[in-house]
Each structure stands twice: as structure tokens, then as C-alpha cells.
Amino acid sequence: MHSKLRKLAVPGVLAAGLGAGLTLADVMKDPIADAGAQQAQPAVYTGAATAPGSPAALSTAFRAASHAAMNAVVQVRTETAARTVAQQVPPELRGTPFEGMFGGQMRVAPQATSGSGFIISPEGYIVTNNHVVDGVTRVKVVLNDKRELDARVVGRDPNTDIAVLKVNGSGLPTVRLGDSDQLDTGDWVLALGYPLELGQTTTAGIVSAKGRSIGIMQRSDAASSPLEHYIQTDAAINPGNSGGPLVDLQGRVIGVNSAIASPTGYYSGYGFAVPINLARRVADDLIRYGVVHRPMMGVEIRDVTNADAEVFGLPSPDGAVVASETKGAAREAGLQMGDVIVALDGQPVRSRGDLMEAVMRKEPGDPIRVDYVRYGSRRSATLRLTQMDVRPAAIQSDAGEVADGDDAADRVGFAVTQITPQIAQQLGAPGAQGVVVSGVDPMGPAAGQLGRGVIIERFNGRAIGTVAELRQAVAALKPGQVVSITARFNDGSHTIVNFRARS
Structure with a gap:
């Protein structure tokens, strides 16, 4: 079974509002002087001394770290209003006598979902995930002491999956922010949040990897310039954990829990968190401007x-x-x-x-x-x-098949066709000449690098103007030789791709 990457809360609607007053630079200088200074801090275990490195010492460290942050971890409850949508005909029923059973409008009932977040200032600024509050019409925050407060969305950034909320309050408990750059593979971490409607939960694990790019942001229509550089952890993370903190053994937040890799949608061993150094930069802009100045x-x-x-x-x-x-x-x-x-x-x-x-x-x-x-x-x-002037990202398709029996296409993993005036018109590039990619083998060496509609200009330094010239260039390849292609998109921009040809 193939693993699936999932964000941890049902996407929800932007509740407008721009942050005013204090900025993150003001409220994050050192919101908690030390792990023991947090308001309403539960007592940390003070029993008999334990040998350093013993199981009891590790247990004490987990307890202290969890208690240092848990008062400032909140549940984010969201609601989406009822709406009317066009009823879609299932693809398998299109063109059949059953197609007439569909069409028209369908009423979608109100939906309620939840995620997590953490308070970063005594005045009520809260960091969570963008996908927790995307598309919702109402946001409530439940504090650790069971108080429920209405929240507004200060700003959202789909490109990093970070959002900032604001509740009215003063003297609220806050987390202490750490330095995600100091993390290393093997370090102990704790994931805090409100998974699966179970109430506040802490799980423990290690940093499994750093700098992970898992491709989940590319699937979001709103993410025009996605930035993925996740901390990977084996601390158990489940739906509802989204937006909650990942903390180190000093109780300092070093990540924002955001996604899991799972065949079922539930914990299967791998979770991903946005590094706090990145989230902090984004949140600062959202509080100060309502948008990210990237x-x-x-x-x-x-x-x-x-x-x-x-x-x-x-x-x-x-x-x-x-x-x-x-x-x-x-x-x-x-x-x-x-x-x-x-x-x-x-x-x-x-x-x-x-x-x-x-x-x-x-x-x-x-x-x-x-x-x-x-x-x-x-x-x-x-x-x-x-x-950056952010614009919607262009969508390119890699669909297509390589023609059977074409040895040249098989060696490089893609097929081409000669550009005609009609094809140039379809490409949106009148006057274009040469050869254009007509199909890509999804298991071939060029998969993920070339797509249909890309015009091949040079192949290993050789100018390509016809299909015959490309075939000759491919025929000259040695088994397993590296291929370097210069190509042009229909908007006139260029790219260069390199891969190893099939033997």
C-alpha cells in the first residue's frame, strides 16, 4: 500500500482581519524567561534525585518539557456554514442512463472541525496552520483552563501553511520559542495538541530527519510558491494535532505540527512540522502587515x-x-x-x-x-x-504515453512531434518551430522533469529542429550516458534538465 501525505485537519474559510498593535518582534523577544516562569505552571516532579541518563531521568525531562508548554497550547474549533454546490456526475456514470440522476444543486450541511495552536503573546496572538482555518466561517479557541474565546484570523500564508489568530485577552500563558537550527537528527521532541477529539495530548519521539520536502503544498490551489522544509519526527501526530507545537526537552517550541505520511490518514510513524524559525518569520509579517512580504x-x-x-x-x-x-x-x-x-x-x-x-x-x-x-x-x-509578486502558479501536465516500439523514445523516456502551425496555435506560441514533447513515460528517466507541451531546443549541446535530428542525437548516446536538455515553455521561458538515459 502506498503511503499518502495528509494535512491534519479538514481545510476550512478566511475570516478577515489585519493584526494591529504589537508585532511578533515585540512579543517574542523572550515571552517566557525560562521554562518555570510560565503562568499557572503545574509543579514539576521534584522527587528523589535520579541518575543522569536513567529512564527515570528521561521521564522527568519529558514531564518538565510537557508542563512548560501545555498551558499555552489551545484547541482551535472551526465551523463552516451550510452552502449550496453543483452536484457532480461520478466519472464512471457519465454517458450512461444513470447520468440523469445527478446534476442540479446540492445542499451541504454545516461542518465543524478542529485543530490546535499555541499562544505566543500574553495579548492573545496564536500560531496555527493555514489549513486549519482556510475556508471556515467561525473560529473558537479553547484554552487549557477550558475557557472558550472567539478568535479572528489575523493573516494566513498558504505557501508555508502558517496562520495567526487573535483572541481578546491579557496575561495569557505563552510558549517559549526555541531555535530549530540547533536541532539534529536523533534529538528527543514532544508533540502537543488536541488529536482525535481526545483532549490535550503529549506524545514523544525523535527528530527523524530535517529539511524534508514532501510535495503536499504543491497540491494546494492557494499555494502559488510553496516552501517545504519540514522537520520529520516519529512522535505520534494525528488529525487534530495540526497547528500544535513540537517542543524540545526544555519545553521550547521548535516546530509547528502540520502533516503526516500515512496510508490511512492516521499516525503511521511519520509526522512533519514547519521549523519554528521559518514559522516565526511568517507570523511576524502576518501580525505586522496581514500578509507575508516574501x-x-x-x-x-x-x-x-x-x-x-x-x-x-x-x-x-x-x-x-x-x-x-x-x-x-x-x-x-x-x-x-x-x-x-x-x-x-x-x-x-x-x-x-x-x-x-x-x-x-x-x-x-x-x-x-x-x-x-x-x-x-x-x-x-x-x-x-x-x-515577490505572488501570482497563481501555472499548471503543467505530465500526462501522455510513449509510443510502443520507438527505441529512441524508450531510451530517454519521452516522445516528441514536429511543431506545425496548428500545434503552435494550440501551444499558445504562434510562430513556434522545432519539436515538442508529446508524451512522457511515467516510469522513464525524464519523468518529473519534462512535460507535454515543452519545446526541445538543445540536446547535449546540439540544436534540435526536427524529429530526425533528435533521433540522431539519441542514437549517438552511449548506454547510461547523462543527457542535458535545454527546453522552452510556451510562455517563452527556458529550463535545463539533466538525467541519465536508459542503457
């Missing part, structure tokens, strides 16, 4: 593959490939398509997620130093970040 370099990037390392002269398959023509600040600084970014401000960049998170922590207008490799030569450049 900086940008002017590059489209992807992870480095083994084939990239061979083509670009890298010592290892680490870094972020500049996958299309550069724009703005990156172009002015001299970066080009095919460059591989390996460090930012002296900090190593091992993946696309590393670079995106590092840039996200900056502000538009900040200068940054970028180290990159251009075909084996290491270089550096300084550029000034600009502000």
Missing part, C-alpha cells in the same frame, strides 16, 4: 541530481540548480541558467528547500552573498533581494 532572488530552482553533478562538475549532488533563465536581481548579479547555488551568506545550501528557507528568513531589500558553481568553476556574487 523576498526573492529572481531564480527558479530545483534539487541537484547525480546527473546534474556530472554535467555541472560538482563534487557531490548537493545544491540548488538554477533551472530557468534568471530575472531581476539574479540576472543583474550575473547568475545564469545551469548555475548551481551551493552557499548563501557562507552557509552551505544542500537542497532547494535549504535555499528557499534561507532566503525566506531575509527581508526584501537585504543584500546576500551567493556562492555558485558554473560547470566546475566556483564563483560568488552579491545581490539585493526584491519582493
Whole structure:
């Protein structure tokens, strides 16, 4: 059975409202001086001394960490109003005599869901997940002392799945924020929240991995520039945990629980949390402006593959490939398509997620130093970040089949057709010439890198204008040789992809 990635609460509606007053920079300087200073702090176990590293000592550490944060962990209850939607005909019944049973309007009953959150300021600012409050019409927050308070949505960021709520209050208990950069694989962590309507729950586990990109944000229509750089943990996380804190053994929040990998939708061993250093930056903007001011370099990037390392002269398959023509600040600084970014401000960049998170922590207008490799030569450049103008992401389809019996198509995993005036019109690129990808083998070497409608311009440095020229270039490949393709999308932008041909 294949594992499925799920967000942990039913998506719900934006309740409007912009934050005013204190910003996160004001309220997060050190909301809790130490783990014992939290209001209404339950007594921590003070029994007989235990040997360091013993099971009893670990139990005491878990207890202290849980108690340090639990007063500020809240349940987020949401409601979605009844609505009328068009009734859809199931695909398997279309064109059958039963199709007439469907159509028209259908009344959807009000829905109630819940998630979790945590208070970051005594005045009532609360961090949770965007998907907990997306689409809901009413939000209530239940505090640890059972008080129920109406909440408004200060702001949401679908790209990082972070949202901020506000309740009216003063002197509320708050969490203490940690430093997710200091985490390492194997560190103990606790997940707190309100899973499965069971009431407040604490589970324990370790950090299983850092910097995980699981692809779940790409499935959200609202996420135009998704940023995934999750902490992976085996602490049990279930529906209802969304938005709750992941804390270290000092009770400091180091992540926001957001998703699980599961074939059933319930805990199966792997949970994912947004690092608090990223969530803190996003929440600060949401409180201050109601939206996120996201900086940008002017590059489209992807992870480095083994084939990239061979083509670009890298010592290892680490870094972020500049996958299309550069724009703005990156172009002015001299970066080009095919460059591989390996460090930012002296900090190593091992993946696309590393670079995106590092840039996200900056502000538009900040200068940054970028180290990159251009075909084996290491270089550096300084550029000034600009502000991202977020637009809906274009959707590209990888659907299609490679024609049977085509040896050239089989070796590279995709098929092409000659561009005619009619095809150029369909592509939305009148005047386009050359060959266009007509199908991609979903199990082939080009899967996930090329899609239908992409125009092939160069193949291993050789200009391609006809199907025959591409066949000749493929025929010249040695078994298992790396392929480097320069391609053009129908909007005129370019990309470069590298993979290893089939033997």
C-alpha cells in the first residue's frame, strides 16, 4: 500500500482581519524567561534525585518539557456554514442512463472541525496552520483552563501553511520559542495538541530527519510558491494535532505540527512540522502587515541530481540548480541558467528547500552573498533581494504515453512531434518551430522533469529542429550516458534538465 501525505485537519474559510498593535518582534523577544516562569505552571516532579541518563531521568525531562508548554497550547474549533454546490456526475456514470440522476444543486450541511495552536503573546496572538482555518466561517479557541474565546484570523500564508489568530485577552500563558537550527537528527521532541477529539495530548519521539520536502503544498490551489522544509519526527501526530507545537526537552517550541505520511490518514510513524524559525518569520509579517512580504532572488530552482553533478562538475549532488533563465536581481548579479547555488551568506545550501528557507528568513531589500558553481568553476556574487509578486502558479501536465516500439523514445523516456502551425496555435506560441514533447513515460528517466507541451531546443549541446535530428542525437548516446536538455515553455521561458538515459 502506498503511503499518502495528509494535512491534519479538514481545510476550512478566511475570516478577515489585519493584526494591529504589537508585532511578533515585540512579543517574542523572550515571552517566557525560562521554562518555570510560565503562568499557572503545574509543579514539576521534584522527587528523589535520579541518575543522569536513567529512564527515570528521561521521564522527568519529558514531564518538565510537557508542563512548560501545555498551558499555552489551545484547541482551535472551526465551523463552516451550510452552502449550496453543483452536484457532480461520478466519472464512471457519465454517458450512461444513470447520468440523469445527478446534476442540479446540492445542499451541504454545516461542518465543524478542529485543530490546535499555541499562544505566543500574553495579548492573545496564536500560531496555527493555514489549513486549519482556510475556508471556515467561525473560529473558537479553547484554552487549557477550558475557557472558550472567539478568535479572528489575523493573516494566513498558504505557501508555508502558517496562520495567526487573535483572541481578546491579557496575561495569557505563552510558549517559549526555541531555535530549530540547533536541532539534529536523533534529538528527543514532544508533540502537543488536541488529536482525535481526545483532549490535550503529549506524545514523544525523535527528530527523524530535517529539511524534508514532501510535495503536499504543491497540491494546494492557494499555494502559488510553496516552501517545504519540514522537520520529520516519529512522535505520534494525528488529525487534530495540526497547528500544535513540537517542543524540545526544555519545553521550547521548535516546530509547528502540520502533516503526516500515512496510508490511512492516521499516525503511521511519520509526522512533519514547519521549523519554528521559518514559522516565526511568517507570523511576524502576518501580525505586522496581514500578509507575508516574501523576498526573492529572481531564480527558479530545483534539487541537484547525480546527473546534474556530472554535467555541472560538482563534487557531490548537493545544491540548488538554477533551472530557468534568471530575472531581476539574479540576472543583474550575473547568475545564469545551469548555475548551481551551493552557499548563501557562507552557509552551505544542500537542497532547494535549504535555499528557499534561507532566503525566506531575509527581508526584501537585504543584500546576500551567493556562492555558485558554473560547470566546475566556483564563483560568488552579491545581490539585493526584491519582493515577490505572488501570482497563481501555472499548471503543467505530465500526462501522455510513449509510443510502443520507438527505441529512441524508450531510451530517454519521452516522445516528441514536429511543431506545425496548428500545434503552435494550440501551444499558445504562434510562430513556434522545432519539436515538442508529446508524451512522457511515467516510469522513464525524464519523468518529473519534462512535460507535454515543452519545446526541445538543445540536446547535449546540439540544436534540435526536427524529429530526425533528435533521433540522431539519441542514437549517438552511449548506454547510461547523462543527457542535458535545454527546453522552452510556451510562455517563452527556458529550463535545463539533466538525467541519465536508459542503457
